[in-house]
Amino acid sequence: MPGSPIVDPATDFTLVPDSSIIPLAAGNSAADTINLSSVNSFSGAVAFYLHGSVGDHLHDPTVGEPGQRRSRNNNVTISAAASTPLGSYDVLIVGKDSTGKYVHTLGLTAIVGVWAPLPKAFN
Helix, strand or coil, X not given: CCCCCCCCCCCEEEEEECCCEEEEECCCEXXXXXXXXXXXXXXXXXXXXXXXXXXXXXXXXXXXXXXXXXXXXXXXXXXXXXXXXXXEEEEEEEEEECCCCCEEEEEEEEEEECCCXXXXXXX
């Protein structure tokens, strides 16, 4: 039918971060939540592979599954060595299903800086 939308019934998944910027201090770690959601009834494990140069310390891999609710939150942890220079670092997260058929990438920025702890009234 002319003008009808093309329907793609392929099963797949999406990756959406809680934050695309991750602040951390040299010598410490910080986590970000990656929201993994099912598209068209995708079910199965998704492995996260992290690539970047934040002091050459990235936790790799993490495995998540969308689960019965069709979505799941997964934490990824980025660590910076004590000797890491202050600055901004690109981090690439690759999500791949167990067959290797579905692959998605997600770009984050890790900012290594001097971060003061919050006063107790804000904790």
